[in-house]
Amino acid sequence: MKTETVAMLLAGGQGSRLGSLTFNNAKPAVLFGGKYRIIDFPLSNAMNSEIDTVGVLTQYRPYILNTYISDGRAWGLDKPGYGVSILPPYEGRKGGRWYEGTADAIAQNIDFIDRYDPEYVLILSGDHIYQMDYSELIDYHKEKKAQLTIAVMTVPWDDASRYGLVEVNDDYRIIAFQEKPEHPRSNLASMGIYVFNWKELRAELLADMEDDNSAHDFGMNLIPTMHAKSMRIFAYPFQGYWRDVGTVQSYFDANMDLLDDSVDFNINDKNAPFFSNNFSRSPQFISNNAKVKDSLICDGCVIFGEVEHSILSQDIFVDKNVVLKNCIVHTGAEIGDGAVLENCIIGSYAKVPKDARYIADERDNPNEIIVLNS
Amino acid sequence: MRDTLGIILPQVGDNSDLRPLLGHRTIGTLPFGGRYRLIDFSLSNLVNSGITKVGIIGSHKYSSIVDHLGTGKEWLLSRKTNDLAILTGSVNRKLDVNYTINMLDFILNKNFIKNSPADKVVLTSSNLVTTFDFDEPAEVYNKNNADVVLIYRSDKESFKTIDTDVFLTLDGRRVSDLSFGEEGKTDHKYADMMIIKKEVLLKLIDIAELNEINDLFSLISENLDTLRVYGYKHEGYFNRVFDIQKYYEASIDLLNYDVLSQLFFTDRPVYTKTKDNHPTRYGEDANIKDCIVASGAYIDGTLEHSIVFRECEVEKDTDIKNSIIMQKCKIGKNVKLDHVIFDKEVTVRDNTELIGTYKNPIILEKGEEI
Numbered sequence: 166m167k168t169e170t171v172a173m174l175l176a177g178g179q180g181s182r183l184g185s186l187t188f189n190n191a192k193p194a195v196l197f198g199g200k201y202r203i204i205d206f207p208l209s210n211a212m213n214s215e216i217d218t219v220g221v222l223t224q225y226r227p228y229i230l231n232t233y234i235s236d237g238r239a240w241g242l243d244k245p246g247y248g249v250s251i252l253p254p255y256e257g258r259k260g261g262r263w264y265e266g267t268a269d270a271i272a273q274n275i276d277f278i279d280r281y282d283p284e285y286v287l288i289l290s291g292d293h294i295y296q297m298d299y300s301e302l303i304d305y306h307k308e309k310k311a312q313l314t315i316a317v318m319t320v321p322w323d324d325a326s327r328y329g330l331v332e333v334n335d336d337y338r339i340i341a342f343q344e345k346p347e348h349p350r351s352n353l354a355s356m357g358i359y360v361f362n363w364k365e366l367r368a369e370l371l372a373d374m375e376d377d378n379s380a381h382d383f384g385m386n387l388i389p390t391m392h393a394k395s396m397r398i399f400a401y402p403f404q405g406y407w408r409d410v411g412t413v414q415s416y417f418d419a420n421m422d423l424l425d426d427s428v429d430f431n432i433n434d435k436n437a438p439f440f441s442n443n444f445s446r447s448p449q450f451i452s453n454n455a456k457v458k459d460s461l462i463c464d465g466c467v468i469f470g471e472v473e474h475s476i477l478s479q480d481i482f483v484d485k486n487v488v489l490k491n492c493i494v495h496t497g498a499e500i501g502d503g504a505v506l507e508n509c510i511i512g513s514y515a516k517v518p519k520d521a522r523y524i525a526d527e528r529d530n531p532n533e534i535i536v537l538n539s
Numbered sequence: 540m541r542d543t544l545g546i547i548l549p550q551v552g553d554n555s556d557l558r559p560l561l562g563h564r565t566i567g568t569l570p571f572g573g574r575y576r577l578i579d580f581s582l583s584n585l586v587n588s589g590i591t592k593v594g595i596i597g598s599h600k601y602s603s604i605v606d607h608l609g610t611g612k613e614w615l616l617s618r619k620t621n622d623l624a625i626l627t628g629s630v631n632r633k634l635d636v637n638y639t640i641n642m643l644d645f646i647l648n649k650n651f652i653k654n655s656p657a658d659k660v661v662l663t664s665s666n667l668v669t670t671f672d673f674d675e676p677a678e679v680y681n682k683n684n685a686d687v688v689l690i691y692r693s694d695k696e697s698f699k700t701i702d703t704d705v706f707l708t709l710d711g712r713r714v715s716d717l718s719f720g721e722e723g724k725t726d727h728k729y730a731d732m733m734i735i736k737k738e739v740l741l742k743l744i745d746i747a748e749l750n751e752i753n754d755l756f757s758l759i760s761e762n763l764d765t766l767r768v769y770g771y772k773h774e775g776y777f778n779r780v781f782d783i784q785k786y787y788e789a790s791i792d793l794l795n796y797d798v799l800s801q802l803f804f805t806d807r808p809v810y811t812k813t814k815d816n817h818p819t820r821y822g823e824d825a826n827i828k829d830c831i832v833a834s835g836a837y838i839d840g841t842l843e844h845s846i847v848f849r850e851c852e853v854e855k856d857t858d859i860k861n862s863i864i865m866q867k868c869k870i871g872k873n874v875k876l877d878h879v880i881f882d883k884e885v886t887v888r889d890n891t892e893l894i895g896t897y898k899n900p901i902i903l904e905k906g907e908e909i
Contacts, residue, residue: 445808
């Protein structure tokens with residue numbers, strides 16, 4: 166079998182900064198924008214970029230994620246022999262162990278990648294919301310005759326110290342890295358999306374596995390090692406919407422971006438659509454006394470109360486006299502009669518009791534989002 | 540009910556006032572309830588009763604049914620052990636004789652029925668709006684060693700919705716007589732669903748072939764003394780679409796939360812073809828009351844007592860009441876619509892007003908622009 170590019174999607178992390186949203190569920194499988202899950206974004210991008218082979222590296226709480234990915238058909242990733250493969254840690258002849266870092270996860274799956282004899286390996290992560298044509302990134306990588314290309318985006322200088330930054334020369338060749346520095350010298354942030362030449366990456370991974378002092382992480386170990394060897398590492402300047410949804414606040418904000426017409430991100434782009442894996446549901450029912458405005462609402466919702474500037478996943482029941490404002494509600498939740506909720510994230514199948522009041526006042530506590538779970 | 544074959548009979552409807560909506564489809568594939576086709580109810584009823592082999596008898600407009608059902612995956616009928624077959628129908632465009640159940644449909648598919656490993660056959664129609672568990676009449680069938688179990692309604696309200704006019708005279712549960720015609724002698728009207736022993740059906744097919752009797756009920760009626768025919772009363776919501784009035788009524792019935800719950804919020808889902816639509820976006824000026832809205836829509840206007848299908852767009856200062864708007868319609872700004880039924884992909888320009896009535900809703904055909 167032969168394919169030019171194999172994509173490897175790192176989906177094993179817990180995402181502990183998402184709090185109770187990831188208690189039972191891996192971060193890539195967390196709901197986003199109503200009916201989507203975070204992993205829909207890289208998987209849909211892969212399909213829209215005509216990448217037909219994707220390995221998904223799973224480790225933490227994989228059940229929902231595995232079932233959701235299924236045979237990859239929902240994203241058109243079911244080409245016989247190629248398509249999507251779920252790659253958990255496994256036991257081999259010399260024993261087995263967990264994935265101990267991002268590079269280690271790839272290293273343990275060298276055999277998988279070798280089966281496809283690719284020229285390039287694209288490393289993706291399962292916690293970003295964005296739309297990208299990876300084929301343009303790969304073309305850029307070829308054009309620059311790069312050994313590694315890192316997708317980067319310009320971030321505001323004030324924010325720069327939250328990111329892993331790269332410094333580049335006029336040709337966009339990377340000359341230095343800075344990991345979350347106090348005094349940023351650049352405002353180009355790494356997006357955690359890498360293109361490697363497989364032969365070179367393979368050799369680097371094997372060497373890294375032998376290094377007992379390595380944490381087997383791309384950002385901390387492998388890439389600095391390649392940089393130290395003066396390998397050709399380039400930055401691919403990405404223009405467009407991209408959000409890391411690693412914290413409750415960033416998750417909340419990125420969801421709310423979908424309701425903000427001034428944000429340049431179209432979840433309904435017919436040319437490069439986002440796919441998801443859904444069952445049939447009934448249409449939404451909005452009753453006589455309901456009020457619904459400025460919201461995204463999915464199938465199966467039944468609304469008797471008031472919903473404003475909120476995002477509702479599937480099969481949610483909003484009883485009468487309820488006021489939901491600036492809320493994100495996950496699948497199957499029930500909001501009891503008279504409940505008033507503002508700036509909340511309500512977890513899947515949560516039952517919010519009658520007359521409950523959860524109001525996080527954004528002005529006083531800008532970082533306080535209430536997360537209610539089942 | 541793995542020993543059962545399900546057969547869905549066609550409803551063509553070309554002779555009814557539904558015709559403007561049936562240019563490229565039959566009644567079974569008429570869009571309904573925001574995201575369904577009518578046939579989804581009967582098909583889901585079969586599947587939810589554990590029937591895993593289903594044949595759908597087509598008519599001359601096959602493409603809409605094939606396009607909707609595909610391999611049957613969404614109805615769980617595309618597995619190694621489950622099957623969906625689209626069968627040849629006898630109906631052609633010129634035929635305007637109305638049989639209750641046309642034997643030609645079975646004659647053409649005799650081998651399909653014969654080769655099925657099932658020992659009984661469930662017959663149902665493609666135009667029913669109801670949820671029904673065939674396990675219950677199957678119990679009557681098994682307990683009484685029956686040849687036929689006819690499902691019937693006993694409420695006068697639903698008589699209006701059934702245009703196959705077959706009335707049952709019951710002696711206990713046993714059917715002692717069948718009568719035909721609009722004014723029935725009894726209070727029990729056949730409700731377009733039955734269970735029939737496969738052997739019996741095959742025998743009746745042979746008789747029909749030899750004697751050119753084309754109506755299943757004539758055959759059952761003639762052989763009532765030798766066949767063990769039983770009745771099973773169907774209760775709960777029941778509707779059947781055969782003309783515009785019924786289509787409109789059954790659609791608007793969904794806005795009654797009790798009806799909606801009976802049909803959709805049960806452990807017996809109504810399956811349909813899923814689409815990759817984004818959630819429906821309600822704008823700042825949206826004002827929605829008493830509506831069913833499907834996914835992928837964009838609504839910034841006022842909707843009241845209406846059904847809006849997938850991927851519709853309704854702009855602001857627009858007011859839609861008592862209407863059915865099928866998928867991908869685009870309704871401009873400052874439009875007033877009352878009692879309209881729009882087929883797919885209708886475009887309405889800004890500042891348009893269209894007012895129909897309950898008895899005479901305004902119908903626009905697929906793709907019309909006004």
